Amino acid sequence: MKSKFENIYFVGIGGIGMSAIARYFKACGYNVAGYDRTRSDVCTNLEKEGIQVHYDDSTNLIGSYYKDPKTTLVIYTPAIPGDHSELTFFRQNGFRVIKRSEALGHLCEGKNCLAVAGTHGKTSISTITSCIMVRTKEKCSAFLGGISKNFMSNLHLEPKSKNVVVEADEFDRSFLHLSPSTALISHVEADHLDIYGDYETMEAAFVEFANRTSKKGNIVLGPDIPVTVKSRLRNDLNVYTYGVDDANLNFYATNISYGNGLCVFDIKTPFGTIEGIKYKIGGRHNIENAVGATAVSMLNGATADEVRDGLQNFMGVLRRFDIQLQSEKCVFIDDYAHHPGEISAFLAAVRQIYPQKKITGIFQPHLYSRTKDFYKDFAESLSVCDTLILLPIYPARELPIEGVTSSLIYDNCHAKEKYICEKSELLDLLGKLKPELVLTMGAGDIDRLVKPIANFLSGNEN
Secondary structure: OOOOOOEEEEEOOOOHHHHHHHHHHHHOOOEEEEEOOOOOHHHHHHHHOOOEEEOOOOHHHOOHHHOOOOOEEEEEOOOOOOOOHHHHHHHHOOOEEEEHHHHHHHHOOOOEEEEEEOOOOHHHHHHHHHHHHOOOOOOOEEEEEEEEOOOOEEEEOOOOOOEEEEEOOOHHHHHHHOOOOEEEEOOOOOOOHHHHOOHHHHHHHHHHHHOOOOOOOEEEEOOOOOHHHHOOOOOOOEEEEEEEOOOOOOEEEEEEEEEOOEEEEEEEEOOEEEEEEEEOOOOHHHHHHHHHHHHHHHOOOOOHHHHHHHHHOOOOEOOEOEEEEEOOOOEEEEEOOOOHHHHHHHHHHHHHHOOOOOEEEEEOOEOHHHHHHHHHHHHHHHOOOOEEEEOOOEOOOOOOOOOOOOHHHHHHOOOOEEEEOOHHHHHHHHHHHOOOEEEEEOOOOHHHHHHHHHHHHOOOOO
């Protein structure tokens, strides 16, 4: 993306998608600064990388460099409320102000864009894809929705590569700013109904995203994509399917076995079989993600050896089946799961790998609207836990909705033991429960509890 601007200012710079773009502009030599509400680990790392960040919504804190509309581009996240004073200042004073999704769309222009969408799985699939594609002759850049443990970043840059892997987010219809050459859709389930209103409208947005793919481009579909999506795809697109143990699909994993901390499987592809892949990330849904990434990569030139090398060296994504502690006394795994389908897949993988251990699940609901729409589905998925601990709802961009609290999930959940507690009370409760397998789940600020929980469970509370 060529820009006439010298300075880029981010409103909501700590968001995982925003921070990747901020890192991109910093790497390209722009002056970069921004605001965020809280000083998260992401923000702390941005500061270490030389990006100025402040945490109070005050126009007085905007550096003088960034107050000239002729030299400053402003990028914001739709999670920022409309009455935010800094955003209002920029809008009222002649600045060019664009959403994160529009900026990402510009960054992908003229590139071979490999876009990964879906109501869950997209962060893992896009990260695995980038881990494979960097091993190819053409390599790739990547804008990711999580921190890759291989790159230790949500951004990977290969300035000379024509390939760019991006996570295509359905929130706020963000993915409609992309025009990919290859598009993957992992799952289409009801979510973000505060944006779309109903499932049918959301599904139509996924169809529109797929149909933005270039002429005779590739569409890669997960195993459960409804026929109402498939039937509305453009006729010129090359449609491929992927999954696990289904010979009717174009790409599928088979001969799956577990042992010595690894999952071993073959992948059947239209280009031949890749045998004996040794994969560190267990669980059926994680294998499915690996197959989806294989499909995208091979359709863009990756060889069987490059796929094998990428998968076997894939280290995972922070907050995706992220093992924090593994000892004889206790296992602790953190995951970003915040939708009923994601929670069900995560818990199924945990049960598969640790069939004898009792699960203590800690879940922080994300958004009042999502809780209102799906509290029964959350309750059903979380009932797999032997013990469930519910934290208060994380509001993010929303104001409270009367009558919508974590109690809605609690009252409908059938876990053998269940609790509602404040974050400040969590460690005391864990001390009383003496759990053997602890899971943290959610997309709010529950990530800030991960280190304290790990320290507590390992006997180091400092």
